[in-house]
Amino acid sequence: MDGSIRGKVIDISVCISKDTPVYPGDPKPEIEKIASIQKDGFAVSRITFGSHTGTHIDAPSHVIEDGKTIDQLKLDNLIGSAVVLDFSEKGEAIGGNDLDVAHKRFGNTVSSTILLVKTRDSGEGRYTTFSDPPIDRTVYLDKSAAEWIIKNGFKVVGIDNLSVDAQSQTVVHRLLLGKGVLIVEYLDLHVVEEGIYFFACLPLKTVGCDGSPARSILIMDS
Amino acid sequence: MDGSIRGKVIDISVCISKDTPVYPGDPKPEIEKIASIQKDGFAVSRITFGSHTGTHIDAPSHVIEDGKTIDQLKLDNLIGSAVVLDFSEKGEAIGGNDLDVAHKRFGNTVSSTILLVKTRDSGEGRYTTFSDPPIDRTVYLDKSAAEWIIKNGFKVVGIDNLSVDAQSQTVVHRLLLGKGVLIVEYLDLHVVEEGIYFFACLPLKTVGCDGSPARSILIMDS
Numbered sequence: 001m002d003g004s005i006r007g008k009v010i011d012i013s014v015c016i017s018k019d020t021p022v023y024p025g026d027p028k029p030e031i032e033k034i035a036s037i038q039k040d041g042f043a044v045s046r047i048t049f050g051s052h053t054g055t056h057i058d059a060p061s062h063v064i065e066d067g068k069t070i071d072q073l074k075l076d077n078l079i080g081s082a083v084v085l086d087f088s089e090k091g092e093a094i095g096g097n098d099l100d101v102a103h104k105r106f107g108n109t110v111s112s113t114i115l116l117v118k119t120r121d122s123g124e125g126r127y128t129t130f131s132d133p134p135i136d137r138t139v140y141l142d143k144s145a146a147e148w149i150i151k152n153g154f155k156v157v158g159i160d161n162l163s164v165d166a167q168s169q170t171v172v173h174r175l176l177l178g179k180g181v182l183i184v185e186y187l188d189l190h191v192v193e194e195g196i197y198f199f200a201c202l203p204l205k206t207v208g209c210d211g212s213p214a215r216s217i218l219i220m221d222s
Numbered sequence: 223m224d225g226s227i228r229g230k231v232i233d234i235s236v237c238i239s240k241d242t243p244v245y246p247g248d249p250k251p252e253i254e255k256i257a258s259i260q261k262d263g264f265a266v267s268r269i270t271f272g273s274h275t276g277t278h279i280d281a282p283s284h285v286i287e288d289g290k291t292i293d294q295l296k297l298d299n300l301i302g303s304a305v306v307l308d309f310s311e312k313g314e315a316i317g318g319n320d321l322d323v324a325h326k327r328f329g330n331t332v333s334s335t336i337l338l339v340k341t342r343d344s345g346e347g348r349y350t351t352f353s354d355p356p357i358d359r360t361v362y363l364d365k366s367a368a369e370w371i372i373k374n375g376f377k378v379v380g381i382d383n384l385s386v387d388a389q390s391q392t393v394v395h396r397l398l399l400g401k402g403v404l405i406v407e408y409l410d411l412h413v414v415e416e417g418i419y420f421f422a423c424l425p426l427k428t429v430g431c432d433g434s435p436a437r438s439i440l441i442m443d444s
Contacts, residue, residue, distance in 0.1 A: 009298050017429035027256070027268050031428060034249070034272070041392055042285050043432035044272055046249050050256070051267040054427070063264050075439055076231050079422075170263055200301075202424045202437035205276070206253060207239035210265035214437070215424035217297055 082199035096148030158184035304421035318370030380406035
C-alpha cells in the first residue's frame with residue numbers, strides 16, 4: 001500500500017466560519033478563542049455548528065426514522081473511485097436522463113460507485129444559498145435522478161449545492177438515504193473538471209448524529 | 223487513479239460524544255437535537271466542542287505565534303504512507319533512541335513521512351485521560367524524540383494519547399510544530415499492528431482555528 005496514491009490532492013471542501021451560508025433554520029457557525037498562547041501557552045477554540053454545516057454528509061437518520069447515524073457508517077463507501085459529471089450549463093432540475101447521457105460520455109469503462117454532480121453553482125467559486133441566487137435558479141436533483149442513481153448501484157452522491165433536493169423538499173433525500181445511498185452536500189467543485197478521480201470524504205464520528213461536516217478531497221493522476 | 227486503493231479500511235478515530243475525555247480545561251463536547259423527523263421532516267443537531275476534541279490535528283498556531291492555522295494546511299502531508307511503531311510495552315517517556323531502535327526493525331526500506339506511535343494507552347480500547355490512569359503512568363514523547371522525528375524528515379506524528387507531551391508541557395509541541403511537523407492526537411490504535419499502512423487524516427476547514435477534530439483512517443493490503 002506504500003505510496004500507491006501519488007497525485008495532486010484537490011481540496012473540495014468549503015471553509016467553515018461565521019460567514020459560511022447555512023440551510024435556512026440551521027445554526028450559524030461560531031468559532032471563539034478560549035485560550036491563547038500569550039495568556040495560556042497554547043491556543044484553543046470553541047467551535048459550534050449544525051450537523052449539516054459546510055461540506056457535510058447526510059446520514060440516513062437525517063430523514064429516515066431509525067436510520068443509521070453518522071458514527072455508524074462504514075467508511076469504505078466514502079473512499080474510492082468517483083466520477084464527476086459536469087452540469088454547469090444546466091439550470092433547475094437534473095433528471096435521470098441527464099445523468100444517463102452524461103455518464104455515457106465515459107462509455108462502459110466506469111465502475112465508480114461515487115457520483116459527484118457539478119452544477120453552475122460551483123461557478124466562479126461562488127456557492128448558492130437559497131436566498132442568493134433566488135431559489136428558482138438553484139440546481140437540484142429530481143426524483144428520476146434519485147431513481148437512476150439507485151438503479152445504477154451508486155453508494156454515494158455528492159453535489160456542490162446546499163441540498164440535493166429543491167428547497168423545502170426531502171423526496172430525493174428520502175429515496176437515496178432510504179436505500180443507503182449517502183449524500184454529500186456543499187462540495188466545492190469549481191476547479192474540478194469532469195472525469196474520474198480518487199475520492200475521500202471523512203465525517204466526524206459524532207455519536208448519534210444525523211450528519212456531520214466532512215473534509216473531502218479528490219486525487220488526480222499527476 | 224481508479225481503484226488504486228483496495229484494502230481494508232481501519233477507522234482509527236475515537237467517538238465524539240458528551241462522554242469523550244478532553245484535555246483538562248478544554249470544553250466538554252455537546253450534541254443537541256434541534257430538529258426532528260417527526261416534527262420537522264428532517265433531523266438536525268447542534269454540535270459544540272473544543273478545537274482539540276477527540277482524534278484531532280494540532281495546527282502550528284496552537285503553540286506558535288503567527289503559525290499556520292488548520293484551514294491553511296496543505297492536505298498532501300496528511301495523506302500517504304505511514305509507519306506504525308508499537309511501544310505498548312514501554313512506560314513513561316519515549317525517547318529518540320527508542321524511536322530509532324523501533325524504526326530500524328523495518329530496515330532501510332521505509333520512506334513513510336508519517337509516524338504513528340502506539341502506546342500502552344491503546345490497550346483494551348481504553349484511552350488515557352490525565353486523571354485516569356494517573357499522570358505518572360501516561361506515556362509521552364520527550365525532547366529527544368521530537369529531535370529524532372525532525373532529523374528523520376517526518377511531516378506528521380500521531381499518538382493515541384491526549385497529548386504528545388507530558389502533562390502541562392508544550393516543549394515537544396513547540397519543537398515539532400515550529401518545524402512544521404503536524405501532530406495528530408488521541409488516535410485509536412488498539413487494533414493496529416506495527417507496520418506500514420496507507421494513512422489519511424482530514425481535519426475540518428475551520429477558518430483561523432488552532433486545530434480541529436479529524437477523521438483518521440488506515441488502509442492495509444487486503
